[in-house]
Structures are given as structure tokens and as C-alpha cells.
Amino acid sequence: KAGVTQTPRYLIKTRGQQVTLSCSPISGHRSVSWYQQTPGQGLQFLFEYFSETQRNKGNFPGRFSGRQFSNSRSEMNVSTLELGDSALYLCASSPKVRTGGGNIQYFGAGTRLSVL
């Protein structure tokens, strides 16, 4: 099976612009989560999507949004970019959640966003 695929791998934007990142989960996985990784803050949860519905959202401003399509592919969008948005954005997919325990999350290689 192919792993989690994120595109693009690298992005350079300027302040005020907006950006869209894409994530294709492992085939058959329906849950997609997004994380922001920075040296100072570590891995911070952004949001989780399951069956095209956002089920959970982290403590990020409304400039960060996302969506999931019927084929489970997900996109996240950041509007009005700020310098502090420079980070590695990781997405992770997992199978349908089962009761009583956790599901393994498999990470993509990430999109490194630099805001100038």
C-alpha cells in the first residue's frame, strides 16, 4: 500500500498570502488529522476529519481551515499568512475508529511552509 502522500513538499509564500496543502491518506483510511510542527511548540494538533466532517479542532485561529473529500483526501488552507505560520505541516491517516482503543496514525512526509 502507498503511504500517506502530502503535496507540495515545500512552499515559500509571503505574508498576507494564502496557501492550500493537500494530503492523500493510505487507501482505506477514513480519518485524516493535521498537525503543525515547529521547533518551539513541537507537534500541535490542528484538526481531524472523518467522512468529510471535521470532528475535532485544535487551538488555532480561524485562518486555519480544512476539508475532506468523499475519497478521504484532505486539504488544509491557511489564509492571510503570518511569519509565525512557518512550520512543517504533517498529516496523518488512520483506519475507521474502532471502539475501546486507539487507532495507529501514519504520518506523511509533511509540507514545509516558509513565510517571508
Next chain:
Amino acid sequence: GENVEQHPSTLSVQEGDSAVIKCTYSDSASNYFPWYKQELGKRPQLIIDIRSNVGEKKDQRIAVTLNKTAKHFSLHITETQPEDSAVYFCAARCLFIQGAQKLVFGQGTRLTINP
């Protein structure tokens, strides 16, 4: 809110010695605790995980222990090798209504194995 504390932030051990990384979580409802290894420039890779109904799990040189009462869990690596050098993250899975979930990560431990 949910929080995971991880210690130490850096750890340096001699090749062949053991390394231990400890995490404490705040949400008593957390029921799944994975550990990820992230090498420089690469994605986090799951190396071992443990569920809340188990106290210990071992996979070759790697083991994880969980103390639910104290809300502590630890990663143990024995007979360390240079390829074990990486950043290790612990995480706790928090569950919400209607199956929503999220992983809350510790700050990471940079492990260096000295030859």
C-alpha cells in the same frame, strides 16, 4: 486542557547502554499511548504503542510501560545503537464525543547515541 509532559528534552548515552524517556499525561480518559521516532528531515514513524488495558509491552530492544494510576508512561531502549539517534515523541490519545480523537504530543526528546 489536555497536556503531555516529556522528559528529558535531550539525552546522550553510550552505545550499548539503555535509554529511558518518561511522559506524564493529564487527561485521565486517554486510552492509547504511541511513541514516534523522527529522524532528521523525515516523518514521524510509530515505533511502539500501548493501550490503557496493558501495563507493559515489548518489541525486541524497545519496551513501553504504563502506570494509569500515576498517569505516567515510559519508553525503554536497551542495547542502544547509533541508528537509535533521533527525536522521540510520546503522545496520548484523547477521545471526544462521536468518535472524535486527537493525539497530544510531548515536546520530544533528542536522543544521541555516542559510539
